[in-house]
Amino acid sequence: MKYRVFAKLVKVEPVDHETYVHTYEAPQIAQDALPGQFLHIRVTHLSTPLLRRPISILWSDSHSLVKVLFKVVRTGTALLAEKREGELVDLLGPLGTPFPYDFNRDSIMVAGGYGIAPVYYLSRLNPSNNNKRVLIYGARDASQLYLRNDLKAAFDEVNYATQDGSVGRRGLVTDPLRDLLMSRGNLAIYACGPTPMLAAVKQLVAEVAEPGTPCWLSMENQMGCGFGACQGCVVKTVDGYATTCKQGPVFDARTVVFS
Amino acid sequence: MTGDNPDVPDLSTTVGSLKLKNPVTVASGTFGYGQEFQEFYDPSILGAVFLKGLTTRPRTGNETPRLVETPSGLINSIGLQNIGIDEFVQSKWRELEKIDSAICANLSGDTIDEFVELASKACTVPIIRALEVNISCPNIKAGGVEFGRSPAAAREITRRVVEISKVPVLVKLTPNVTDVVEIAAAVMEAGAAGVTLVNTFLAMAIDIERRKPVLTNIMGGLSGPCIKPIAVRMVWQVYKALKCPILGMGGIMTGADALEFILAGASAISIGTANFVNPTAGPDILAEISEYCEPHGVKSIAELVGAAHAA
Numbered sequence: 001m002k003y004r005v006f007a008k009l010v011k012v013e014p015v016d017h018e019t020y021v022h023t024y025e026a027p028q029i030a031q032d033a034l035p036g037q038f039l040h041i042r043v044t045h046l047s048t049p050l051l052r053r054p055i056s057i058l059w060s061d062s063h064s065l066v067k068v069l070f071k072v073v074r075t076g077t078a079l080l081a082e083k084r085e086g087e088l089v090d091l092l093g094p095l096g097t098p099f100p101y102d103f104n105r106d107s108i109m110v111a112g113g114y115g116i117a118p119v120y121y122l123s124r125l126n127p128s129n130n131n132k133r134v135l136i137y138g139a140r141d142a143s144q145l146y147l148r149n150d151l152k153a154a155f156d157e158v159n160y161a162t163q164d165g166s167v168g169r170r171g172l173v174t175d176p177l178r179d180l181l182m183s184r185g186n187l188a189i190y191a192c193g194p195t196p197m198l199a200a201v202k203q204l205v206a207e208v209a210e211p212g213t214p215c216w217l218s219m220e221n222q223m224g225c226g227f228g229a230c231q232g233c234v235v236k237t238v239d240g241y242a243t244t245c246k247q248g249p250v251f252d253a254r255t256v257v258f259s
Numbered sequence: 260m261t262g263d264n265p266d267v268p269d270l271s272t273t274v275g276s277l278k279l280k281n282p283v284t285v286a287s288g289t290f291g292y293g294q295e296f297q298e299f300y301d302p303s304i305l306g307a308v309f310l311k312g313l314t315t316r317p318r319t320g321n322e323t324p325r326l327v328e329t330p331s332g333l334i335n336s337i338g339l340q341n342i343g344i345d346e347f348v349q350s351k352w353r354e355l356e357k358i359d360s361a362i363c364a365n366l367s368g369d370t371i372d373e374f375v376e377l378a379s380k381a382c383t384v385p386i387i388r389a390l391e392v393n394i395s396c397p398n399i400k401a402g403g404v405e406f407g408r409s410p411a412a413a414r415e416i417t418r419r420v421v422e423i424s425k426v427p428v429l430v431k432l433t434p435n436v437t438d439v440v441e442i443a444a445a446v447m448e449a450g451a452a453g454v455t456l457v458n459t460f461l462a463m464a465i466d467i468e469r470r471k472p473v474l475t476n477i478m479g480g481l482s483g484p485c486i487k488p489i490a491v492r493m494v495w496q497v498y499k500a501l502k503c504p505i506l507g508m509g510g511i512m513t514g515a516d517a518l519e520f521i522l523a524g525a526s527a528i529s530i531g532t533a534n535f536v537n538p539t540a541g542p543d544i545l546a547e548i549s550e551y552c553e554p555h556g557v558k559s560i561a562e563l564v565g566a567a568h569a570a
Contacts, residue, residue: 002298004539042536047331047484050536224326225535229295231340232326240319241340
């Protein structure tokens, strides 16, 4: 189910000067949420900005609390960052299709910047039994690698890549990903980050991974309604346009057509 | 509907020969074929549902980006992405059977013959209570808005559709004209049951970093609260000149907004962009209209239609 609720913002945790974790008390949403889904947040009751802002779910306790990680980009997220603990916030959620999860394959989770949110949630919700959960996490520099203190507990292995080399390997996430794909088998890939990163992940998996390796991409897009009505957020797929908000944001990489 | 109980206002209304249980409807292109909203509420509460615009063939819609937010508004260039009339007539309509509201088909043709084909096919669907002829979409390149700008073309399309339609025909007009009254008069003369006022305003936004239009389609249709005062003005002008049935719309976000349109002369209203911001805008606005009635001594919505014109 999807819910519209006025949820109490119970905790604001600044991650850095422009990135925050919000915890909302929203039992209906928390109980239904799954990794890869998002909240569509109305940042003001006034008419500018008019549209909600889609923010990926970072964690749900499956009972009453749901968390999001967001970075201040423009006006909408700046207004969200001004919300104080105790305020009621207009939420719609949980929206979109979640990540499928394959327990029989080792998980390679690839994240860029604040794209860490859904893969963190996915990994933490599915503790290892037989399979390993490996994170490859990239950003321009160390300042854009979020939640680093929490990642060791959520993954069996964490690999960083920064373009300036300030943390981990210098370069893009595709460098460590290529090595992993070439050296290991029986993998499933789960990725979330900027569109060029996702396009590169798709291409690399197609070229290097074992045939039949599942690869799921969580796409980012500007959205209107967030639940499939306005057709504003479509992405190109092999079956025509698909809505990021309802048919996505998680897509089978084989179906997404990158231009 | 509630005539037996003097304390409950009578919200029933009509747009020409189209009878509605209440004045709150949802605008074409903002409600899909109804499915998306059923997770939030039962659309049976609405006076009418105007379905996503149908064309003779399926349309994939325009290239992205298709949306850009502007102050108190939204410019879209979706491009009438839809399944096409044939799939709708063959199967899709069955998904709407359980909705106890006036289901209305919105039709977009590139030629007069296409409008006639769409109308005759739509009339074969038993649940369709009215046709809304869209002569005003700013997002399709051939035809479309041009029909809506010419009184002669608007009259001819209306006449041909009314001739073969088995249900009331509303004509959705573009605001992108100098004199909307002239177009409204033409379609009413040609037998329309009423006019839908107004579609979106032709608009654009430019990305100053890329130094290019934001929308791939360059221009799109502006909707949202920013257009409301202009839309109210157009409803006022058409009602004043013609006293014809009007379905009013343009930036309605609240019951108060809806009441402005009704007081200007609309006998029913449509919610558009607000559906994207608040998926329960329909029932919320209906409740707000209803709550206005009692303290203001309003027994029936009909008392309010055009009431702002009273001397």
